[in-house]
Amino acid sequence: TAASPDPRTDCSREGLRKAVLDNLFYATGHAQENAARGDWYTAVAYTVRDRMLKAWVQGIERIAADGDVRCVAYLSAEFLIGPQLGANMLALGITEPMREALASLGQDLDAIVFHEPEPGLGNGGLGRLAACFMDSLATLGVPAIGYGIRYEFGMFRQAIEDGAQVELADKWLRRPFPWELPRGGQQYEVRLGGKTHMETAPDGTLRVQWTPAKTVTACAHDIPVVGHGGTHCNLLRLWRAEAVEAFDFSTFNAGEYFSSVHDKIFSETITKVLYPNDDPYQGKQLRLGQQYLFVSASLQDMLHIHHSLGKPLETFHTTFAIQLNDTHPAVAVAELMRLLVDVHGMDWDTAWSVTTQTFAYTNHTLLPEALEKWPLPLFAEVLPRHLEIVYEINRRFLESVTAAHPEDPDLARRLSLIDETSPRFVRMAHLATVGSKAVNGVAALHSELLKRDVLGDLAAFFPEKFTNVTNGVTPRRWLALCNPALAACISNRIGTRWQDHFEEEIIRLEEFADDPDFQAQWQAAKLTNKQRLTHLAKTILRVELDPAALFDVQVKRIHEYKRQHLNVLRVIALYNRLRRNPGMDFVPRAVIFGGKAAPAYYLAKQIILLVNRVAEVVNTDPAVAGRLRVAFVPNFNVRSGQVIYPAADLSQQISLAGKEASGTGNMKFGINGAVTIGTLDGANVEMRACVGEENFFLFGLTTDEVQAVQRAGYSPAAHLEGNPELAEALDQIRSGVFSRGDAGCFRPLVDNLLHRDEYLVLADFASYMDCQDRAARTYADPAAWTRMSILNVARLGMFSSDRSIREYCRNIWNVPVE
Ligand code: DL6
Incomplete structure (x- = not known):
């Protein structure tokens, strides 16, 4: 008779089920009936860890010997x-048997995975x-x-x-x-x-x-x-x-x-x-x-x-x-x-x-x-x-x-x-x-x-x-794990080898960029992800997002050089357009922010406050009627990133040229099918070269132009003259429209922009607005947008961290x- 499988390494559904129950009892001291979600998490984690230990010990031995x-x-x-849990199960290839094992115990794997601190x-x-x-x-x-x-x-x-x-x-x-x-x-x-x-x-x-x-x-x-x-x-x-x-x-x-x-x-x-x-x-x-x-x-x-x-x-x-x-x-x-x-x-x-x-x-x-x-x-x-x-x-x-x-x-x-x-x-x-x-x-x-x-x-x-x-970024965590809907759509066409041969394989999607069936599947996957983020926004922020809207996202550390305030000025300008002309043709947008500011970085914290105060005004104005929504997702981290990147249509990579070393969020968005709006900064430059200039929304000064402007003596206020939308937005911030009437609230931020503006926010504003309008027009054509989205993923193979390594x-x- 065949030897019975080792209970600590058996990866069958039944083996996993037994091991989870065993760990539940012996590692947490709980029987099934009174185990809390945290106990189930511990039991599943130990079960997975057992299955990693052999390779782990061999790895150490290999280094030491x-x-x-x-x-x-x-x-x-x-x-x-x-x-760690989801990523480790993916690596071992035991996600599905584990899901089934837990389902047979009345437990939902996704809920357990999401529970992990x-x-x-x-x-x-x-x-x-x-x-x-x-x-x-x-x-x-x-x-x-x-x-x-x-x-x-x-x-x-x-x-x-x-x-x-x-x-x-x-x-x-x-x-x-x-x-x-x-x-x-x-x-x-x-x-x-x-x-x-x-x-x-x-x-x-x-x-x-x-x-x-x-x-x-x-x-x-x-x-x-x-x-x-x-x-x-x-x-x-x-x-x-x-x-x-x-x-x-x-x-x-x-x-x-x-x-x-x-x-x-x-x-x-x-x-x-x-x-x-x-x-x-x-x-x-x-x-x-x-x-x-x-x-x-x-x-x-x-x-x-x-x-x-x-x-x-x-x-x-x-x-x-x-x-x-x-x-x-x-x-x-x-x-x-x-x-x-x-x-x-x-x-x-x-x-x-x-x-x-x-x-x-x-x-x-x-x-x-x-x-x-x-x-x-x-x-x-x-x-x-x-x-x-x-x-x-x-x-x-x-x-x-x-x-x-x-x-x-x-x-x-x-x-x-x-x-x-x-x-x-x-x-x-x-x-x-x-x-x-x-x-x-x-x-x-x-x-x-x-x-x-x-x-x-x-x-x-x-x-x-x-x-x-x-x-580069790992396509395992940043596509296979975080975006099962899109991963399935990709694997149905080109198999699963892209997971560890990303550069070689993902390019094969190019040939399906105009295929209506594939486009429909692609759109369905994106919609699933947008619904997932909508649910998160509703539960943690009480903000209603519309999954049909253009999801326009900037998540990263809050820093002046990354220019979240340029994004906010743009939101205010869009808001003013809608207010002035409620009947206008407007592509609905959900503008989503997230990121932490260093505790001692005063202006970065002002930017966070401004985003939230603008959200408060915009989200409740009946003239907007939900067509523009603003949300700030608190505590942006890897876990929330895994929900946010897959849901984005438009990825905001808008740092001043010559300031961002590379960026990797740009890559995570890109391989999840977001199209980038960005400057020629960091790795955006190479990403644009790969995806093709027609599949990237480019705006802003180049590094050399930035240096020339600064050498010539930059005068931010000069940019207000020909740009009433910009002047109006700054004026509103200064006069208290977005601070419940408190005119002093955002003074340091506005004064900084008007008199110093080290990161040329005002200089790039007009070009950014034009580019945003182009993006909205393209989004209104779903086939054209989906083609861009597919080509972005297909052509970003070199941004796998496997290539970097x-x-x-x-x-x-x-x-x-x-
Ligand atoms: O190289 C990883 C990452 C880049 O993608 C970002 O552009 C860059 O800002 C970041 N750098 C830091 C610097 N910290 N220090 N020193 O986080 O590195």
């Missing part, structure tokens, strides 16, 4: 992984990119470890109270997180503060000794990242800070009960909370501590793995290719030098050669103010030994600069790792560039502008290092990939 294959270590302060371990694009990359690495079978921080509180939860953003703590660990395994065996000591001195080593050489002020323990928590098909599993290893000694008995015995746990409190604070970006860096001692903790623990872990392979230390770079995701982990350059030179006694030149063959650095911003730099006194206080190492790297580097370019005596100042303006700073982007063998931007335009402007001097000095890898493997990491 095969020294011939270079392992990718992706160092990122953020991994915005999103809900999401670990908000990232701010936005950068952290989500890291998660898409982990998915692609696993799917392509590339051994990889993502190293990051296990924040106890992730990105704040955004509530909207009376139109304004309110920040609430994100207690994502309130219930146990079933997807992680704490690894007691993987703990490393990390030092902070103190001072250094010279000491003679036993071999007679002088060595620097670092006596830290504090030592904390970094503890590993592993999350599996299973590739599509379930055969390959990689690792996300997140570090949590813990006190070396939880409790100081001597202080306790002296009667100082509170002080006895002081150290524990201090240590655990390090990984307590994720910092929102767009905040000034100065004074964030704890943030430098966070960065150093995860970098140091990760490098110690890699050295441990390398050592266990029995390979000599000089070959460390053949075991690991380390990618620095922005500058947040850039202190790794100095830390690897410290570990090799101070701890392992390697000579400086060999250590530098190993270091510079190990690291590569991805830049993610074009905003000069977002380039990370640390005040020297703060850096010296937290990392005294690293500052010495940075000085030594800099001394040698600047010697080579001066030797190569004696004709440019100012070059050393511009390239230096130290910004000498007062107060002095360590320039992390310079440290990352000098210590890496490759530096890349994340879209073609971004990489060009990095070379030309932001890191121009460094790029001229190291031309061979600079390259581009355009971002292949490029990293071939051009940067030198790692074999299929």
